[in-house]
Amino acid sequence: MDLTNKVIAVTGGAQGLGFAMATGIAERGARLALIDMNAEPLEQAAASLRELGVEVATFVANVADEDSVIAAFDGIIDQFGTLQGLINNAGITRDGLMLKVKDGEVTDRMSLSQWQMVIDVNLTGVFLCGREAATRMIQAQSEGVIINISSISRAGNFGQTNYSATKAGVAAMAVTWAKELARHNIRTGAIAPGFMATEMVASMKPEALEKMASGIPLKRLGEPAEIAQMAVAILENDYISGRVFEVDGGLRW
Known part of the structure; x- marks a missing residue:
């Protein structure tokens, strides 16, 4: 798909990987619909992207709320009249062990709210x-691409029962949708990032970052722009569908 003037929605687009992917797509000439819960950083992100000379619209929405999501996508159609792409990036963590045990006694457990919040959003x-x-996309009889952002944690990660379950689930959904939506000229894909140098990770102590990087075969964290490159590749390559791409510097779990 040629991204020039195509309308691409990005959830969680105000910062981190979402903003990096929005930037990469904008550089290819696409029009952007940014979706996020927080209005102020959303507008700041949009202002930055408009400096690239592309049209950007913002939509404040809670992706875990059905009415909010419907309103956002209605707004996208009202604004642009069409939609050709979606990057499903919005996500949260509420990490914790399923059980904490000391001296044979269970001292704490992952709460249902910790589980449910992550399931609801991710x-x-x-x-x-x-x-x-x-x-x-189907109503507009338009070609389309949907990309779900998974994680290397989809294989299971210590202290992330909830997060790992969701990231395995969104990868499976991308495969399922590829089978269901191909007849409508809609492709799907998923990206499973490894350890990325986002703002949150970059704020960690240097010794923690060094330890994290040492376990990666390429000996460094990934750059958000490298995830953006993969997103652009999936959008532009018309024979990619139903695949999960691990972008992790060789780290495999």
Whole structure:
């Protein structure tokens, strides 16, 4: 798909990987619909992207809320009249061991709220946004691409029962949607990043960053721009569908 003037929605687009991917897509000439919960950073991100000479619209929405998601995608159609792409990036963590045990006694457990909050945003949110995007692509009889952002943690990670479950789930959804939506000229894909040098990670202590990087075969954290490059590749390559791409510097779990 030639991205020139195509309308691409990015959830969690105000910062981190979402903003990096939005930037990479903008550099290819696409028009952007940024979706995020926080209005102020969303507008700051949009202002920065407009400096690249592209059209950007912002939509404040909670991806875990069905009515909020429907309203956002209705707003995208009202603003642009069409939609060709979605990057399902919005996500949260609420890390913790399923059980903490000391001297044979269970001292703490992952709460249902810790579990449910992550499921609601990372899994249900991806489903809702994917469903609404696909609906509007089909209604407009437009080609389309949906990319879900998974994680290397989809293979299972210590202290991330909730997060790992969601990231495995969104990868599986991308494969499922590829089978279901191909007849409508909609492709899907997923990206599973490894340890990336986002703002949050970069704020860690130097010794923690060094330890993290030492376990990666390439001996460094990934750059958000490298995830953006993969997103652009999936969007532009018309024979990619239903695949999960690990961008992790050789780190495999």
